[in-house]
Structure formats: structure tokens, C-alpha cells
């Protein structure tokens with residue numbers, strides 16, 4: 001049977017360490033977990049079974065393995081130390097017999113986004129970022145539909161637009177909407193992106209380094225690599241949709257608490273084909289995975305054992321190809337979730353009603 005492995009890591013240190021080691025999660029505080037993670041070896045988490053292609057009936061087996069560093073640790077430590085630990089984790093995948101390796105969350109953000117890691121390993125590597133783009137953009141289109149926001153006349157924003165994922169999301173959304181804000185911290189990089197996208201774009205493109213322009217956006221796709229939330233309730237427009245692809249999250253939990261007139265959805269969740277059992281709770285309901293995991297699995301189902309998405313410059317061609325491959329094998333955009341909870345049709349209806357009240 002063909003195989004894959006996927007690297008995960010703790011994001012919320014106490015919660016995530018408790019999921020594998022309940023006792024350690026209880027006795028250590030966050031700072032201690034951060035500190036000890038430096039010395040911890042890679043951890044075998046679980047075997048993944050039951051994944052079955054809808055197109056071919058092929059089954060694949062996989063493994064979750066963990067790099068013990070938290071995002072904070074990955075930013076604090078020298079890049080070469082972080083690479084070393086991720087490569088060590090990749091070697092565990094090789095020992096298990098994985099034929100392709102996916103880099104989860106921050107392990108795909110560090111440094112050159114997988115290039116150095118792939119060069120050091122025998123097993124082919126992918127960051128999963130191409131399919132993350134497909135799923136994030138599909139999610140925002142679907143959210144616009146259910147919120148009755150006319151996509152082609154809408155104003156949208158991509159926060160973290162200069163990033164690996166953000167820049168291709170912007171490229172795709174520039175074909176869909178009327179006005180698109182490209183938001184980031186570096187004006188020159190944003191202008192460069194705008195100039196690159198402008199010739200083919202349907203939308204008017206506006207760059208900004210200020211979050212307060214979000215007050216104009218009906219659709220927001222946010223995907224920064226910030227360690228802390230960057231989107232706060234007071235800047236958002238009533239009736240808007242915010243699709244948060246970032247891990248750690250970009251949207252402050254205050255938005256859910258303070259704004260019942262805004263739809264916040266987690267970007268990047270998909271249904272996995274077949275009776276999958278991950279044998280590990282990573283915070284999703286059964287049968288659902290992050291898009292970056294799904295990219296790795298789809299490549300295994302297709303038998304494409306090659307370095308796939310690597311580096312900070314994603315291509316639209318790869319994004320479109322993996323979208324088709326994943327669809328063929330049965331991956332589907334999942335229902336929406338918001339702050340780890342299911343978004344029900346009643347919730348959407350309530351948001352729409354509250355937004356209408358604010359507008360009148």
C-alpha cells in the first residue's frame with residue numbers, strides 16, 4: 001500500500017501537548033513547554049488508515065509525526081536549528097516508510113518554505129500550500145454565496161497578501177471581485193504584487209499597510225504568519241465574511257464574542273474520502289482534514305511521489321492542478337467552522353439578520 005506522512009506541531013502549547021501527553025500538558029505551563037520543546041525529539045503521533053480514492057478505490061496509509069517546536073520557538077531559534085529539527089522529524093517519516101511528506105502549519109512557513117528541508121531528505125516533500133489556496137478561495141466564494149454578497153460587485157481584501165499563500169489567493173480573487181485590497185506590512189512588496197497582477201486583473205487593486213481599510217471589505221481572506229491575532233472586531237464591516245486561513249489564527253476571539261453581525265470561518269478544512277481514522281484528535285470533527293494534509297494525501301492517492309509545492313513562489317498552474325486531483329479523488333470543501341465550532345444554517349441566518357439591523 002502506498003504511504004504518506006505529515007508533520008504537525010503544537011500551536012497552542014498546553015492544549016496540543018495535552019492531546020498526546022495529558023499528564024505533561026497538566027503539569028507544565030506554556031513557558032516550560034516552549035523551553036523543553038527545544039530538547040524534545042520528534043514524536044510519533046499516530047497511524048492514519050481508511051483513506052480511499054473515490055475515483056480509483058485505491059487506499060493509502062499514513063502517519064502523523066510531530067516536530068515538538070511551537071511557532072514562537074520556531075521564530076526565536078536560529079533558522080538552522082529549526083531546519084535540523086524538522087529534518088530529524090522527516091527522517092522519522094523515512095524510517096516509517098513514507099513515500100511523500102507533508103509539512104504542516106509553521107513547518108512550511110520557516111525560512112525558504114520547505115526547499116532546504118526537501119534537499120536534505122530522500123523522501124519527496126510538499127508544503128500543502130497549493131491546495132490550501134484552492135480551498136481558501138473556494139471557501140470565500142461559497143461564503144459570499146450563502147451571505148448573499150454578489151461576488152463580482154464586491155470589495156474584498158487579502159491580509160498577508162505578500163505571503164506565499166496570500167499572493168496566489170490575491171491573484172485568484174482579482175478575477176472574481178470588483179475591488180481588492182492587498183494588505184501587508186511592506187508597502188514596496190505590496191506595490192510590486194499589485195503591478196504584477198494588474199495586467200490580468202478584473203478587480204481594481206489597492207494596496208494598504210493599514211488594517212482600518214478592512215472597514216470597506218465585504219470579503220476578507222486573512223493568511224499572515226503573525227504569532228498573535230491581527231484582526232480585531234472594531235475594524236470590521238457589518239455583514240462581512242472573514243476567512244481565516246492562518247495557524248495560529250489571525251482573527252481575534254473577540255470578534256466572535258463582540259460581533260454577531262460578522263461571519264468568521266476557518267479556511268482550509270476539507271472532507272477526506274473513505275472511512276478515515278486519524279487515531280488522533282487535532283481539533284477537527286471525524287473525517288475532516290486541513291487542506292495542506294489533503295494535498296499530501298491526494299498526491300499519495302495519485303502516486304505522484306515528487307517534491308510538489310516548495311518555496312515561497314507558488315504557481316497558479318499547481319494550484320489548479322492539485323484542485324483537480326483532489327476533487328477527482330473525492331476531497332470536498334467541508335461545511336464551515338468558526339473557532340472550532342460548526343457553523344449552522346441558523347448561525348448564518350442570525351448573522352445576516354443582525355447585519356441587516358445594523359444597516360437600517
Ligand SMILES: NC(=O)c1ccc[n+]([C@@H]2O[C@H](COP(=O)([O-])OP(=O)(O)OC[C@H]3O[C@@H](n4cnc5c(N)ncnc54)[C@H](OP(=O)(O)O)[C@@H]3O)[C@@H](O)[C@H]2O)c1
Pocket residue numbers: 104105106108109113127128129132159160161162163164165166184185186189223224225226227230245246247248267268290291292293312
Ligand atoms: N489552514 C491550512 O491548511 C494552512 C496550510 C498552510 C499554511 N497555513 C498557515 O498560513 C499562514 C501563512 O503561511 P505562508 O506560507 O503564506 O507564510 P509567508 O509566506 O511567510 O507569508 C506570511 C505573510 O504574513 C505577513 N505577516 C507576517 N507577520 C505579520 C504580522 N505580525 N502582521 C501582519 N502581517 C504579518 C507577511 O508580511 P511581510 O511581507 O510583511 O513579512 C506575509 O505577507 C501561516 O499561519 C500558516 O501556518 C495554513
